[in-house]
Amino acid sequence: MTRLPIFFIAALLLVSAGAKSAEAGAHEAPKHEFRGVWVATVYSGLDWGGSGWPPPEERMENILNRAERLGLNAIVLQVIGRGDAMYQSERLPWAYNLTGEPGEDPGWDPLQKWIDAAHERGMELHAWVNIFNVAYGNDNDSQKEDLPHVRHSNPEWIEDDVWLNPGIPEAREWMVGNIVELVENYDIDAIHYDYIRYNQGGYTSDSETMSEHNPDDISGLDNWRRHNINEFAKEVHDEVSRIKPWMKIGAAPVGHYDRGSADGWGALWGYSSVYQDSRHWAEEGHIDYIAPQIYWTIGDAPRFEFIVSDWVQNRKNDRHLYIGTNPASSDVRREIHRQIDTTRTRGAEGQMFFRYQSISADWDIFTSGGYDRYGTEAIVPPMPWHDMDAPNRARNFVVNPGHYSAELEWDEPDPAGKDHARFRYAVYRTETNDRRTVEDILADPSLIRIVTGKTSFTDELSEEDAGKEYRYFVTALSRNNVESAPGEDQLVITSSDEEPLVSREFELKQNYPNPFNPTTTISFRMPEHTHARLVVYDLLGREVAVLVDESLQAGTHNVQFDAGNLASGVYIYRLTAGSYTETRKMIFNK
Structure with a gap:
């Protein structure tokens, strides 16, 4: 079997933050698009977790294989569900849904397994963290002498038996520390916030807490509550940027931002009901993407298409929008292909589905009219405010x-x-x-x-x-x-039993890049095994470098030329192989 060594593999900078299907058309899948799914682990493992058969690693592989076949490119895995961890932590107890026992070490590191398996498939792994909803409120909240659950170790931080109070600075710092530990120890692609809000209406103790913790003298209880959440987002961003500036941060806020964004339908509003000002986080650069939970249908109030447009039209700081949809609802699942079309034509950068079990059983969930919305591969859109340097070539x-x-x-x-x-x-x-x-x-x-x-x-x-x-x-x-x-x-590629053909004739290609400084690659093809000589000359015909002078196998060959010790100018390179001779010019610009 013939082997064709090639070294010429790199450097096209694609700086688009994601093709908009408003330009590509409703059904045409863009090259750059985020396609993610939430994988829930709370309770007994809604999508993944727990004991039983098949073993958890095999179930993980099944989820990833299914997601890959569906055309997804990101997994949003719940790793801190209720103040406990799906990974080895010095701060949090092991999640009970791994073994059935609160705080019990499962004997392996689930998060690391997920990271390795997702990255091997070319997928991103976003670590989903429930921020202020930190407890089940029952015996599943582990209490161990050496590592107690926050509900037992710091009950003064807890409201309504399950909520961490954002108005207490020490409580916020504790959750920031959990995220710092996660970022330091694991090669995740993003931190993903859920429940980054108050419980609806806030807490009865807030007036007293505000009088004790209001160093900026903020006026108004609602403004103070929003400030506390904003401070948390800022503190996490500052810490993550210090540790790993390339890491992304995303949030899944309530689908309705506030009154006026709900198309006349009374609802839970992020801004005024639970004090969640996600657009402020984006405007300040404290998050990189928003995945609003728009869990309704097209056409019926609250209209999915209206709310998507509201988020796109009011985006801040060009932060990405990955529209959260709810195919767990049968009405949404029936029109999920139309919802994907809507996010594309409205100008969002991608979609996120709640949750894995809601899309896992239907092999044609993204197909309608013979068109598979995810029928082609997609690359997660680059974020222009992060490092936009193109990598070196493979x-x-x-x-x-x-x-x-x-x-x-x-x-x-x-x-x-x-x-x-x-x-x-x-x-x-x-x-x-x-x-x-x-x-x-x-x-x-x-x-x-x-x-x-x-x-x-x-x-x-x-x-x-x-x-x-x-x-x-x-x-x-x-x-x-x-x-x-x-x-x-x-x-x-031949369907016969004969040796595959790799080239029908000699060919000397133009060097790349050209002009170059100081290195370039020269590629040539040979249909047969023969002696080859590749030489570089200056314009006076003087030999300045012999790049190849040996017998080579048939196939494609790539040779790097370094002109660092030469003067700028035009040079000639010539390939002689058997009776074949060809010459080309190249330009060296220091």
Whole structure:
């Protein structure tokens, strides 16, 4: 089997924060879109958790495999449900729903398993934290002498038996500390807030608490309550930015922001009912995305489409909007494809579904009229206020053409001194008769074969697709989902038992990049095993570098040229292989 080494795989900067389907059309899936699902673990494990059969790791794999097949690219996993943890914590007791016993160590680290398995699939893992709803109010709230539950250790912070009072600075600091521990110890992609609010109407003790804890002399009980929540969002942002500035923070607020956003329908309002000013958090840059819980249908009050438009039109600081929908409702589930269309045409950057069990049983939940809304892969939109540097290219790309398949392998890019580097990869495939520019090919999400966290991929072909000649591209994605430029290879996949063909003729390609400083890559193809000589000359015909002078196998070869010790100017490179000779020019600009 022929192996085709390729080194030419990187550097196209895609800076779009997410294609808007208002431009792409209601049904056309954009290349950049957030597609997430909430995975609930509270009680006995609504979506995941608990003992039983199959084992929890196998159930985790089943959820991730299903989410991957549905076309999702993010898991929002509940890791702090009721003041307890689905991970090893020095501050919080183990969640009872892992073993059935409050505070009992399950003997493994569930969160780390989820992170590793999600990242391997190219998915983001957002850590879902219930902020101020911190207890069940019963024996499931663990009380251990060495690590008591907050409901027992600090009852003076607790209101209505289950709510942490945001008006008490020490209570806020305790929850900030929980998030700091989580961020320090786990390679999650985001912190995701739920219940970042008061219980409806606040608490009867608030007037007394306000008189004791109001250093800014805020006027009005409602304003003071909102200030307390705002302070929490600021404190977490400041700490997370200090520890891991690349990490994202998101929130899932009440679907109705306030009066006027409810289309005339009386409802729970985030701003005035539970003192949740999520737009302020976005405006101040304390969160990166909002996932409002818009759990209603289209057309009937409160109208889903009206509320989506209200959030889009009143977005602050260009923060992303991932619209939360509720397919747990049968009425919503029947129209979920229309709700996806609505979020796209209104200009949101993605969707989030409550919750996994509500989408897991229906294989066609996103399909209507023969069109699958998630029928093509999508990359999570980059956030322009985070690091927008494109990663370096992946290295040592190798293609093994096979029988009804192509096996691709590569090495991760040089992290270029970034201590936070972690990469995903997008693999594209198109036929060699596709005459579009590389930029246009990469803009077409239908050509993405996979987004993966692995450094290998086997492209399985049908009998109909086998035997065609393809070009493959691999790009690296940064933590912020900024994409590198591609390298390419073309390859014949044959359905016969004969050795696959990899090239029909010699070809010397234009170097890339060109102009360059100080390095560039020269690529050439050979249809047969022969001696090759690749030489660089200046304009006076003087030999300045011999890049190749050896016998090479058939296939594609890529060679890097470093002109750092040469003067700026035009240079000539010439390939001689057997009776084949070709010459091209390149420009070196210091």
